[in-house]
Amino acid sequence: MLDINYIRENQPKIRAAIKNKNVKVDLDQLLTLDEKRRQLITDIEGRRSEQNRTSEDIAKESDPKIKQAAIERMRELKDGLKEAEELLEPIQQEFNALLLDLPNVPLEDVPVGADESGNEILRSWGEPKKFDFEIKDHTELGETLGLLNSQRAAEVTGSRFAYIMGDLARMQFALLQYALNLLTSRKEIGRIITETGLDLPDTPFIPVVPPLMIRPEAFGRMDRLEPRDERYHIESDDLYLIGSAEHTLGPLHMDQLLKEADLPLRYVAYTAAFRREAGSYGKDTRGIIRQHQFDKIEMETFCLPEQSRKEQDLLVAIQEYFLRDLEIPYRVMNVCTGDMGKPDARQIDMECWMPGQEKYRETHSADLMTDYQARRLSTRVKRNDGSVQYVHMNDATALAMGRILVAIMENNQQSNGKIAIPKILIPLMGGQESIGQ
């Protein structure tokens, strides 16, 4: 949600954001309603003011005649007030709805574009691997080595589910251990900050095991309830399954007023993520690139407004650090206006090279929400000077298990059919160097 004062004063910017993000919201209607709404509010508050004064007079007045006259006046005021309030209500409702529909405004360096093709490559690392043998994609590797069973999962649960088994399952836990070790270490975070040249506190991430279900209200306040088609809903309890740990990490501080000294707050969670993948029929039907359920390590941070941009850069730096450690070729994408999320002010994606598809595929995302979510959630910070501001929020993938496993499997496959375990994970897998006997 945007600040109505900001909207009034920055109409060209908002118009551009609506257009570039390819959203349909009637800004003129919003502004008209705002005008009407404020007129009515001024009128109503004037009446209330008189009501309050008269009420005090009644309490103090001893002359029964005057008192009776005042009571009569109060009755009149009450009726007039009711009328005015009934006039305001529908206007306020439509106003609120339109306000919530407005997307966040992209930052200046976000490329303008209609869709994925407008995304900008910021940089890339590593070369797409060349193999001197016939390569397999992860599906084939997984089936051959007994690491994936989609057939059985389809029978037990349905399509887009899989059993991840054996050493691949062990690798998932090794990845978890590896990422958690790094993110919870003040020293490591400090090192990444220094190496990246960012001027930020070295606050480590607080590990969290959050709820996997969420109430519609909290979901809505995160602005993630829509598109509802994409969500799993448990009707008996009116709860939704989260599509990302972000969904229950973000509302961790809703309706709270934090202290400046509390920030930044950095959280990392490991959860399953549930997505219905409505409208993506036929896309990525093979393997585990696109699943209804996948495990993900997710970072979510709350910080001071003036630091949020750097904070996002830090999250991106961490993602790159992971991918380099894992020796996976990747590129960093500056996601364009038409492809980014509604609450995002800036979205950076990581794309990993997937030899099985001969393509870069999205594995990570880093979203800077500025104060857009915080305003809905009412997560504020009391600054040292006494002023109150909305915090800025960032969320970013640490490691999305399905896709990162795919990247490792396909990039590390060897001519003998085995999969080399990334060096960084070997100690976490008991010294084992490859998968497949």
Added chain:
RNA sequence: GGAGAGGUGGCCGAGUUGGUCGAAGGCGACGGUCUCGAAAACCGUUAUAUCUGCAAAGGUAUCGAGGGUUCGAAUCCCUCCCUCUCCGCCA
């Protein structure tokens, strides 16, 4: 699932015979006195949102949410939501 208690400001916590209660008190935070400095002590300040306004300032709303009674509601009535405790069940 059964029974009970409760939801008040950054936090804790008074206030329920309806008016002068945005709300005592404590803690915290901030400013000051004292000190070389700090602690302690003492003095003072300290909610949020919104509307009008260039500002100064003022108005309005907010005691879980919504509705009702009343000239007037944190206080009374109704509905809903949430939390906690005990019992049952259970990893």
